[in-house]
Amino acid sequence: MPTLSITGMYDDSSGGTLRNWRRFAANAPADVVASSHLVVGPWDHMGTHFGPGQVGELVFGPDATVDLPALRRDWLRHVLDGAPLPEFLRDRVMLYVAGSEHWVGAPSLEAATTGSADRWLRSVAGPMDVLHSGFVDDIAVDGPTATFTCDPHDLRTARLELLPRPAGSGPESPFHGQPMNSFVATQAGNDPTSSRFVLEIDGQGLVYTSTPLTEDLVVVGHPELHLHLVCDQPDVDLSVLVHEITPDGASIFLTSDLLRLSCRHLDGSHDWLVPGESTAIGFRGFKWCQRRVRAGSRLRVAVRHASSIQMNAYPHGRPADAPVARVQVLHDAARAPRLVLPLGDG
Template structure:
C-alpha cells in the first residue's frame, strides 16, 4: 500500500527541534518593507550581526509559512557573520498582495534579491535558504537570473506538477489540507495539525465515493486554486510555466547544493531539478552542483533525526545542517574552504552499515542492475504466504497472475485509519490485510550481504479489461527474521503509461508493457538471508485520488462511474515481466565519520 508518509510528506519546513542559535549578539529589525515592481510591498524580519560596520553577504528565506518560523535560523546565521532576511511571500503574513501558490515567487524572488543587493548592510552577494516550498522558490527565483544571486541551496524542493499537488498525475486529498494551512494571512497551524480531523475528512470522501473535485466544498473551504489544479491533471504548459525551461537552466552558472532524503516526499521534485540542471546547465555549473541524499524524511532534510517511522539511523546521518549551510556559504560567498563533507559531487547515505559514500554522479552510484523475473505456480501470487517468485536469470515458464479491483470496495478504510503505530516503515499489516486483492512476489534468500543503491525499475506485461485503472507498486526488504522494511514505491495511471504529458486509454483485453520507472531513490545493505518483496496492486486509499476505471474525467468520477477491473500480469518468454534491482558500486569510496 502506498504510504502517505513516504510519498506525500508535508510541504512544511521543520519548525521544531531546530538547534539553538549561538549566543553572539544579533541586531533585529522587524517590519522591513521590500517594494516589488508592481508596487506591492513584502515584509521581512532582518537579522544582522550586532554592530555590523561593513556590507556582508545576505541570506534570503522566502516563505508562505510566516517569517517568524525561521527565527532560530536567522539568529544562527546572523551570529555567524551573515545578514538573514526572512520574508513573507506575497499575500501571506504581513506582506501585501494576494497569495497564489507557486505562481508569484519567480518575479518576486528576483525583485527581493536585487533590492537586498542595494542595501548598505549587503555587499551585493545574495544566497537563499529553505526547504520544501522554500526549496522550490530558490529554483523559481534562479530561473529569473537576478544579477546578484550568487548561489542557492534548495532542500527537499517540491516541483509543481511532478510531486505536488499530484504524483505522476495522481492527486492527493492532502492538497486541501495544505491549501487550508495557507489560507488567509495567518498560519492555520492548529487546524492543519489535527490529524484525526483530516483523516476523518478524507475517509468520508473516500467512503461516500464523492467526486474528488468536491473535496474543497466538503471540508468547508471552497478553493479556486484547488479547482484550477484539479482541472490540470497532465504535466504540460500549466505546470511548465512554474519551473525553469531548458534555456533558463543553461543560464544557471553559479554553485548549487541540492539536498534531499530517501524518505523525503519531495525527493522526486528535488532530483528532477537536479537532473534537469545537469542535463541543460553549462559544464562549469554542473561541476559545481553538489547533491546530498540522506536517509531522512521531508522535515529531516532540515533537521536530521535519529529515527523516522520506526527506522533508526546511525549518528553520522545527523548532520548539523546549519553548519553545513554556513560552510557552503563561506566557500561560495567568502572565498573560504570547500566544505569538508563534500568529498565528491554526490554524497549518499547507506543504511545498514550507516555510512556516507560518494560518487561522481547520480548515475555512478549504481554499478549494475540485477534482473528478477516474475513467476508463479498456477497463478498463485495473491498473498504474502502464497506468493509468486522473483527469479534470477530469465523467464522460464508460461503463466499469469491476476487480481480483481472493485473501486466501490472500502472495506479496509477503518483499518487504514487506525494505523497510527509510529513505525510505518516497519509495519506490514496493510500488506497482510490485502490478501487476495494484490500480487506479491519474493526473491529467494540472498546468499550474501548485498548493497543496493539507486532506483528500482519494474517492467510488467499487463492486460486490463477496462479502459483505465491506477497501479501502486511497493518494494520491501524482508529480514531473515521475517520483519519488513518499506524501501520504495511507484504509482502509475494506465492512461499515462506512455507519458505523463498525454492521456491514452488502454484497450480492454490488449496486452501491453507498463514500465514503472519513477521509484524513489534508496541505498541500503540487505544482509545475507534477506529477501525482496514486490507488491503490485490498485490505488485504493483515502490518501490518494480514486480512479473509478471508467476512462472518464477522474476528478469528476463517483460511484455511478465505477467499473470493476480484472488486472492480469503475464510472465513468460514472450512477456518477461521483471523487477530490476540497483546494485551499489564497489566501496572504493570515502566514508565520513561522525564529526559532531
C-alpha cells in the same frame, strides 16, 4: 549561482529534487555545476532540515546524523565569503547507503549506479498474498496468469487507514494528532517499517518473495519493473512496493512506484488500454533507493490497486459507472515480469 540540494531516500519530495538536480546539472554552466553539491541522506522530508538518524521506527548508524543547518551555513560561507568547503562535501554527490551505514561519494548521480541485476517474478496458483506468495527468481519460467481486482467502491483500505496506532509506533507528523496507517505515506517511504498494505492485500494485488539472498545486494539508483497485463477496463491506478524482509521478519521499505496506466509513457500523453488485450507496462518512476540488502534477507515485491482516503477514487476511465477493474498479469516465460535492480558501491 551554485546550489546545495539536500534530499533523502525516504523523502516524499525526493523525485522532484532529483529531477531538478538533473536538469540543473545538464543546463547550468560547467563551472557552476562544479561548485554545486547534492546530498541524498537516509532522511524523510522533515529530516532534510535537521539530519536526524531515524525515520519512523527505522534507526540508522551514527554517521546518518548530520547537522544540516551547520552544513548549509558553512557551505554558504564557502560560496559567498571564500571560507573552506565543508569537509563533508568531499564529492559532488554524497549518498548515505543504509544497511552499510556510511556515506559514499560520486562525481554525479548517474555515476553512483554502476550496474544492474534482473530478477523475474514467478506466479503460483492461488490468491498470491503474503501467505501464498509468488516468487522473485533469478530466471524466467512459465507460471499461471495471476489476477486481482481494483474496485473504487472497496473501502477496506480506507478502513485500515482509519485505524488508530499507538504513539511512537510510526512516523510522527505535525499535521496529525497521532501516527496513521497511510497508504500514501507508505508509498512515499515515510513509514519504512510498515507493510500493512502488503500484509492485508486480500485480492487487491499480488505478492512475490525471494528466497534468502546468498550475498549482499547493494541497490543504488532507480529500479524498474516491466510486465505484461490484460485489463477489462480502459485504465487503472497501480502501485508497486518493494521491501527487504530481514531474517527476523522485519520489513524495510526499499522503493515504490505509482502509475495510472493511461499515463504509462511518462510524456504527458494519455494512451488508454484496450480492454481484453495484452499491454506491455513499464514502471519507470520508482523512488531512488540506496541500501545494502544483507545476505539472509529476502526481497518482497507487491503489485496492487492504488487506493487511499488521501487519493480520489478513480473510475478506471468510466466515470459514469466506475466499474470494478480485473487485472491479469501474464507469467509465461516470454512475458514474465522483470524487476531491474540498479547496483552501486557501498
